[in-house]
Amino acid sequence: MPKTVVLGVIGSDAHVVGITILEQAFSAAGFDVVNLGVQTSQEEFAEAAVAHDAEAVLVSSLYGHAEQDCRGFHDVLAAHGVDAVTYIGGNLAVGQDEFARTRETFEAMGFDRVFDSETDPTEAIAALERDLRIATVEPERATVRS
Numbered sequence: 001m002p003k004t005v006v007l008g009v010i011g012s013d014a015h016v017v018g019i020t021i022l023e024q025a026f027s028a029a030g031f032d033v034v035n036l037g038v039q040t041s042q043e044e045f046a047e048a049a050v051a052h053d054a055e056a057v058l059v060s061s062l063y064g065h066a067e068q069d070c071r072g073f074h075d076v077l078a079a080h081g082v083d084a085v086t087y088i089g090g091n092l093a094v095g096q097d098e099f100a101r102t103r104e105t106f107e108a109m110g111f112d113r114v115f116d117s118e119t120d121p122t123e124a125i126a127a128l129e130r131d132l133r134i135a136t137v138e139p140e141r142a143t144v145r146s
């Protein structure tokens, strides 16, 4: 059964190219992707996660206001009864903030993983496969030899 992920750009952010690439990459990797698009509210993420029984919620933010937009996000998810892995990625801080500090900030806010804007989608897919413990069977091992 494919695992469902909810994906969107939070807050008033309108940068759409990154999540379009992520949607294609996650779909090609075998996930069911619910793409909420840009300018998605915290409630919309939570409602979609419930409606689609999502195993992961992937938040994107590019315009530098991620910290404000994500304040209370995990409380909103919890209030809706969402039990899902949460990732955030993109350009999460204003200017040239040191990424290690940015990661700490968002982990403290409750995100399971934090990715910067240099992240290749395959890195996030590999992390999600590990976090959701998806078995990947190599084709030759799956072949039954007589």
Ligand code: B12
Residues within 6 Å of the ligand: 012, 013, 014, 015, 016, 017, 018, 019, 021, 022, 058, 059, 060, 061, 062, 063, 064, 065, 087, 088, 089, 090, 091, 092, 093, 094, 095, 115, 116, 117, 118, 119, 120, 121, 124
């Ligand atoms: C194109 C663009 C725009 C376009 C957006 C068009 C559209 N509808 O998409 C327009 C002109 C509208 C725009 C507007 C603004 N922009 Co702009 N924009 C860009 C630009 C040049 C490219 C973004 C892009 O498409 N990149 C290509 C995609 C493929 O990469 P990506 O978005 O980074 O996504 C990848 C990764 O980040 C990562 N990723 C992203 N999200 C997630 C989530 C997860 C979970 C994971 C794992 C990975 C991940 O994977 C993605 C795929 O590889 C960037 C600069 C840059 N070079 O990045 C600035 C940039 C993002 N914009 C910026 C700013 C400030 C703005 C404005 C606020 C400017 C203004 N004062 O009006 C507005 C905001 C408007 C709004 N409401 O959102 C700043 C943000 C600064 C910051 N964070 O400190 C940047 C960095 C430019 C800069 N150097 O100052 N922008």
